[in-house]
Amino acid sequence: MRKVSEVFFQVWDFYYNGFRNMSSWGKQVWIVILIKLFILFFILRFFFFPDFLKTNFKTDQERGNYVLEKLVEPKNQ
Amino acid sequence: MLDAIDFTLVNWSRAQFALTAMYHWIFVPLTLGLGILIAIMETLYVKTGNEDWKKVTKFWMVLFGINFAIGVATGIILEFEFGTNWSNYSWFVGDIFGAPLAIEGIFAFFMESTFIAIMFFGWKKVSKKTHLAATWLTAIGANLSALWILVANAWMQYPVGMQFNPDTARNEMVSFWDVLFSKVAVFKFLHTTSSGFVLAAIFIIGISAWFILKGRHLAFARKSIAVAAIFGFVASIYVAFTGDSSARGVAHEQPMKFASFEGLYNGSEGAGLIALGFMSTTNTDPSNENLMDMNMKIEIPNILSYLAYLNWNAFVPGVNDLVYGNAKYGIMSSEEKMKRGRVAIAKLREFKDAKKSGNTELASQLKTEFMSPDFQKNYFKYFGYGYISDPNFLIPNVPLTFYSFHTMVILGFYFILFFFLAFLFVIRGKLVKKKGFLRLAIWTIPLAYIAQQAGWIVAEVGRQPWVIQDLMPTMAAVTKISSSTVQVTFWMFFVIFTLLLIAELKIMFRQIKIGPKMDGGNK
Numbered sequence: 001m002r003k004v005s006e007v008f009f010q011v012w013d014f015y016y017n018g019f020r021n022m023s024s025w026g027k028q029v030w031i032v033i034l035i036k037l038f039i040l041f042f043i044l045r046f047f048f049f050p051d052f053l054k055t056n057f058k059t060d061q062e063r064g065n066y067v068l069e070k071l072v073e074p075k076n077q
Numbered sequence: 078m079l080d081a082i083d084f085t086l087v088n089w090s091r092a093q094f095a096l097t098a099m100y101h102w103i104f105v106p107l108t109l110g111l112g113i114l115i116a117i118m119e120t121l122y123v124k125t126g127n128e129d130w131k132k133v134t135k136f137w138m139v140l141f142g143i144n145f146a147i148g149v150a151t152g153i154i155l156e157f158e159f160g161t162n163w164s165n166y167s168w169f170v171g172d173i174f175g176a177p178l179a180i181e182g183i184f185a186f187f188m189e190s191t192f193i194a195i196m197f198f199g200w201k202k203v204s205k206k207t208h209l210a211a212t213w214l215t216a217i218g219a220n221l222s223a224l225w226i227l228v229a230n231a232w233m234q235y236p237v238g239m240q241f242n243p244d245t246a247r248n249e250m251v252s253f254w255d256v257l258f259s260k261v262a263v264f265k266f267l268h269t270t271s272s273g274f275v276l277a278a279i280f281i282i283g284i285s286a287w288f289i290l291k292g293r294h295l296a297f298a299r300k301s302i303a304v305a306a307i308f309g310f311v312a313s314i315y316v317a318f319t320g321d322s323s324a325r326g327v328a329h330e331q332p333m334k335f336a337s338f339e340g341l342y343n344g345s346e347g348a349g350l351i352a353l354g355f356m357s358t359t360n361t362d363p364s365n366e367n368l369m370d371m372n373m374k375i376e377i378p379n380i381l382s383y384l385a386y387l388n389w390n391a392f393v394p395g396v397n398d399l400v401y402g403n404a405k406y407g408i409m410s411s412e413e414k415m416k417r418g419r420v421a422i423a424k425l426r427e428f429k430d431a432k433k434s435g436n437t438e439l440a441s442q443l444k445t446e447f448m449s450p451d452f453q454k455n456y457f458k459y460f461g462y463g464y465i466s467d468p469n470f471l472i473p474n475v476p477l478t479f480y481s482f483h484t485m486v487i488l489g490f491y492f493i494l495f496f497f498l499a500f501l502f503v504i505r506g507k508l509v510k511k512k513g514f515l516r517l518a519i520w521t522i523p524l525a526y527i528a529q530q531a532g533w534i535v536a537e538v539g540r541q542p543w544v545i546q547d548l549m550p551t552m553a554a555v556t557k558i559s560s561s562t563v564q565v566t567f568w569m570f571f572v573i574f575t576l577l578l579i580a581e582l583k584i585m586f587r588q589i590k591i592g593p594k595m596d597g598g599n600k
Contacts, residue, residue: 018198025139025588026197029146032580039573040150044157048566051160052556053168060245067168068246071553072426 086560087552090162093567095537097154099530100574104148106529109223109270110277110312111141112216116209118304123209133300134212135200136593137281140585142197147581152226154570162563166544166554171247173239173256174229181225188218220270227269231262233545234536235330241457243428243447261326265536268319271312272532275492278309279518279525282499284589286518289509297593303503310496316489321384327539328385328393331546333471334539336396337478339381342368344395344403350380354483356476368396369476396475400468411468414547418463421447421456461548470550473541481534488528495521 022030053063115137122130156178159167167174195203195211203211232238238255239248250256282305285298328335336344339351354374382391392406402410424447431440446452465471499518502508508515542550 014198014202015194018194023139025143025584028584029143032577032584033146033149036147036577037150040153040157044154044566044569048562048569049157049161052164052558054160063168064245064247067165068243068425068429070165070557071169071246072422072429 084552086558086563087555089560089563089567090158090555091551093162093563093570094155094158096567096570096574097151097158098537099533100570100578101148101151101155102529102533103526103578104144104151105223106269106273106276107144107280108141108148108219109273110275111137111144111280112212112219113274114277114281114305114308115141116213116216117308118301119209119212121304123205129296129300132593133297136297137301138196138212139588140280140284142193143581143585143588145193147577147584151574151577162556162558163544163554164556166549168247169549169554170233170545171239171245171249173232173236173248173250176250176253177225177229177256181222184225185218185222189215189222192218223270223273224266227266228257228262230536231259231265232256233543234265234540235259235261235326236545236548240448240453241460243425243444244432261323261330264319264323264326268316268323269532271316271319272529274312275309275316275489276525276529278305278312278496279492279521281305282309282496283518283520283522286515287589288592290512290515290519294592295509299503299508302499302508306496306500306503310493310500313489313493313496317493320486320489325385325387331540332394333396333399334473334478335385336394336399337473337475337539338482338535340369340371340475340479341381341393341395342397344393344398344406346382346392347379347390348381348385348393349376349378350384351376351483353487354479356479368472396472400471411462411465411471414459414462415465415468417456417459418461418465420463421452421460422463424452424456459547461543461545461550461553464550464553465542470542473539478535478539481531481538485528485531485535488524488531492521492525492528 053066057063057066115134118130118134118137121127122134159174192211192215195208196215199208199211236248237259238250238252240251241248256262281301285301285305288294288298324335324338327338336342339348340354340356341348351371352375354376355372356369357372358369379389381393383389385391385393394403394406394408398406398408400411402408402413424443428440428443428447431437431443447457462471495518498514499508502511502514540546542552544551544554
């Protein structure tokens with residue numbers, strides 16, 4: 001148990017010091033990454049890119065039936 | 078059947094996917110190639126103990142980090158689009174697409190995030206050999222991540238190793254190994270990743286050339302160019318071989334795409350390869366605006382037949398042979414394929430109706446008939462043709478495919494020559510004096526990106542109208558949503574991607590201007 005916690009703190013220390021001593025370019029790209037991830041997952045995903053089948057149908061059976069309907073009746077598309 | 082389909086929606090959905098994929102592909106090839114080159118440079122440092130190699134490695138590692146950071150997660154948007162814009166397709170492909178993408182996600186996240194951290198944070202924390210191992214594993218991990226994406230893409234071009242289940246309306250994987258090791262997947266992976274090696278080598282030579290022209294960091298630049306020129310030369314020859322094998326696979330499995338590569342309208346025995354050609358703006362066939370006459374072409378006789386079938390006199394089918402059929406060479410007409418596709422759709426519709434009405438006995442019988450090897454081979458194989466009402470719709474955009482293919486190939490041969498000259502000038506010690514070549518090296522960087530994007534246009538535009546070859550055309554794959562929604566998100570992406578690209582270029586150019594931290598400064 002003690003060894004596990006030691007390893008955990010070593011890993012923590014590795015990442016903590018790595019981020020703490022990061023160069024200016026590193027900080028800049030992390031800002032870009034965080035902004036990008038926020039836009040992707042909290043704006044685009046929620047408001048513009050819902051999963052059509054998951055949002056509109058509860059079970060895989062319903063999703064399968066819907067797609068089957070669409071595949072055989074292209075006029076409905 | 079096409080009358081009720083909203084082509085504005087289909088085209089905007091395609092445009093959005095193309096924009097996202099092409100933007101994502103700005104970053105990926107540099108990551109794939111630069112990772113390997115950094116690992117080679119660090120290996121030289123560990124083997125020789127020369128601190129200059131460490132500084133060379135660290136400089137290119139910074140540019141690798143910037144490129145990786147800006148590119149990371151841009152591919153996730155493609156998965157969003159699958160769920161929102163292409164839900165019929167997403168469901169239809171089932172676990173075939175899901176399994177490789179899931180492996181890629183888990184693999185990439187754990188492998189790359191762990192070893193990249195050691196690469197950047199671990200210089201003073203771990204031993205030289207451990208650090209080197211982390212750098213190699215980052216490079217290999219990035220390339221293996223690409224493998225899963227390319228396997229999924231290859232399956233769309235050459236669907237194998239699966240069976241369609243009418244009950245679930247999904248394709249189910251029956252052989253993971255057939256999907257992973259299909260000839261299209263193998264050559265697509267080798268060709269695509271090695272083209273990334275070429276781009277990265279050009280990137281390094283171009284930036285190093287800029288340092289030499291500025292009279293800065295000459296020792297660093299010479300070292301970088303020496304490694305990149307050798308690596309790039311080998312990689313560019315390898316790209317030519319894998320490209321040849323890849324094109325042969327296309328000739329066999331996607332003959333319409335292959336005919337579009339060459340603007341070959343009427344097939345012939347001993348077909349010639351167009352080394353250089355320009356299309357006019359007049360049509361050979363008024364019924365299809367895609368078929369343009371050649372204004373000028375330089376053709377090498379018999380080469381196309383050999384490249385496609387390893388036989389100088391083999392028959393290579395043209396667009397018209399594939400549309401109208403050619404009994405002499407056993408090529409089925411599109412009309413016949415469309416009839417068979419309609420039979421497959423009708424059988425599926427009967428099954429659906431029987432199931433819906435609760436007639437389980439009839440549904441079971443229809444399912445058995447549908448799944449029979451004979452029906453699969455003679456009808457389901459052409460399932461997607463059942464959605465097509467005009468055979469001309471089966472012809473991709475020939476001019477765009479033709480020019481993209483020839484741009485890619487011509488640039489590929491130019492890159493071989495370019496690397497050869499770079500290496501020659503380095504070993505003769507004349508590189509610093511070759512100002513013209515150094516300027517050319519800088520301008521070769523955008524050419525490498527053009528070749529990359531042209532490659533994707535060839536692969537993706539050339540296979541139209543198919544989202545899954547012969548099984549599902551784009552118009553059957555889209556979700557019925559408002560086309561204006563897709564237009565809005567298209568322009569949103571355009572703005573976001575442009576801003577991100579500007580941010581990357583600014584950060585990257587600043588680091589390039591700062592340059593490597595070498596002892597002896599400009600010597």
